[in-house]
Amino acid sequence: MQRCLKWVKHLPALGVEPTVITVDPAQAAYPVLDYSLEADVPPGVRVLRTGTREPFGAYQKLTNRPIPHGGFANEGRPSVAQRVARFVRGNVFLPDPRRGWNSFVLKQVAALVAAGEQFDAVLTSSPPHSTQLIGLALKKRYGWRWLADLRDPWTDIYYTQTLMRTAVARWLDQRYERQVLEAADVVITTSPDTGRLLQGKGTGLHSDKFAVLPNGYDEADFQHPSLPPADTLLLTYVGTITGQYHVGPFLAEVAACAVRHPQVPLRLRFVGRVAKEVAQQLADAGLLERTELVEFVPHDEAVGYMLRSTALLLGIPDVPHNRGILPGKVFEYLAANKPVICIGPTGSDAAHILDETSAGQNFDYEDRDAMRAYLDQLVASWQQNPNQDLPAFSSARYSRRGLTERLVELIRR
Template sequence: MAGRCLIAAYYFPPAGGGGVQRISKFIKYAGRAGWQFTVVTGDKDNSQIPEDSSQIDEIKPFCRVLPVSVSAIHTKAGVKSTFFTRWMSAFFYIPDVRKKWARKAEDQIIALFNQDTYDCVLISSPPYSLAQLAARLSRQLPVPVILDMRDPWSTNPYKIHPTPFHLWLDRALEFKAVKNIRFGISAYQTLIDFYQKNIKGFGKAEWRWIPNGFDEEDFSAIGTSSFNDNGLHIGFSGTFYSHLNHPEPLFKAMALLNEKGKNSIPGKRIIFHHIGRASIDVQSLALKYGLRDQVILHGYQPHVECLKILNRMNAFVFFLDDHHKNSANTIGGKVYEYLKLKKPVLAVVPENGEAAKLINSTCSGVVVSYHDVQAIVRTLETWLNRSPDLKFENIEAYTRQNLSGKMLDFINFCLDRK
């Protein structure tokens, strides 16, 4: 059945970034199936996310967008900030800086229900204040309220907890919210398992694992060009933070290969490309390891332009420091686009985590520990000599069209049980 859905998503086009696409691509494909959407979202003037208007046209026929404005809290906690400024933001704002916005969005949603009819509400989190919003709306509205967790909450390795008390309070807020939410979706199976283990009465049967993915239509006009040299061009798309996904292990391996290459691999070298933003000085790190001419920084690019650059690569890489206790709980949305391009993926990640399971189950690359630089060296040296033979299995399971269908199936499941 087709219906009308009210969505609360702080990040929404024209804001860019991978987190925006999960909801916008769902609207695109559910809209083609007859659904109509009203989206309550943040004021773009208060967002630190770069704009990317490329997704607006494909969803415009299916939704109306209602920005909600509040006075901005200037914490300098964006990705261009240092770890310290992000730490300060986490110290003073639990669970995050969007609590005030979530309260105003709640007023807007209640007003919309007084004016019109909707079949369900879908809440996209993070910000985690919106998960709290979902819990409040679950008690107030006569229709199913569905929480879509794009990332883990207290177990998110990117989320900073300045003290044990902050972690305790953040988790208490998380458990309280989830207890009061009947229907939920998670991009990560480990989050659902965590809730089942730790929250008494958690209704796993009314939650679904629906991962992130890629939109095949985005790849229709990206070309087929490649680099005309003898190098191995390796790409990473996304944000480099000051912890967890630092590229230093790769740079160490590249420096070691440069030393070996003087004798064993003449004329061949690795070129690393970064498309995105960084809270670290990647260029200075490159200079530290003598890689001035082997690190290319493209900066933030609109989604289609990013795909064009990625398509020129010979391989891809991403990082998760396995010394961080929660690093097994995440993947990164761009990885699914690596799968679509069907080029080898070097996953420098925990060997028992969500990311490793994805790479191994799709036969799309090699998994090595973040701290095993010699394993990175061996893998890259092999790839310099010959491209690995990979099967790239079950990639179609991660198309946005397929995943949107699963989300619609779950919404209909919820409607049957309201």
């Protein structure tokens, strides 16, 4: 969401006039909405909202549950109805249930062209990966330069195994993926590892077709001062976290650290969706009394929670191909100037960025000795100075405007 939003925010000042086609919020169905982000759309940018056809209303009636987050992050052990819904989603709605939007977009573009509008390029961003089929159709119909932005892997995305796909469904989804990768003029990914993964998906996919544009941070979102608490060593996690993040060993080490240092008020805070498995891990570690759970908040409030922390927690799901998972919040964590504790695979793209910027440390999921040593060091340092803020971070390489400049180069190339 923020990736496209921030591109649109900066494109006009860089000489590119964007027309945005998106969904009418009255007809769309999403787990959460953050209307505060509309303030980032510059005056004068044309935003066209279309209808859509989505099965999520039927899903809610069938399961009597909320609309699922990406990867079913807000669902624990699935019920029978949820398993049926996942099977239908994985084998009937290909590539995904959002495909019902595509015909509305193609009709809207056809109307613009019929009215004499001219465009130099089209950019499609996913997931949902069905959006890439819009770019494929527009490429065939009008021959426009097409940039396909894949924020996550497609057929290798971590929750594919939960969809119970048949061999036919897997084949068809892989065919869609290959068609998109081969037809696009530029394939944009958020991390080098994801780019390498996708490059092996089709014939004639040379490296010069692929470009890495990571997510970033917007300087305007970090104008407020950093206010780490003086009376609490507070570790904050912002965003969705599920059992696949494999943070149980780290939580156990946090609990042990609190026992070793009873004089230090060590606390945890999770801002966003916390899956039942993680809540149970907190309970098993005896950390519930030390943990603050905050439900979803608008983006600016989430940034405020980052700035009012001692250090920030980052998690990479323990799933196949996870070395290329590079969450957008990595860069906002950097902009918050807090030490970052990352629980994820060694050698990941996220770990490389933390090393490159000296902004934190990555720990393998089971490396409890290293976790223990780091936490003891953090406690000792906090006792000397509760403000553990790092030197101010500033990098055009990861700023939203700097990344948009690189996007403009790809558009004009």
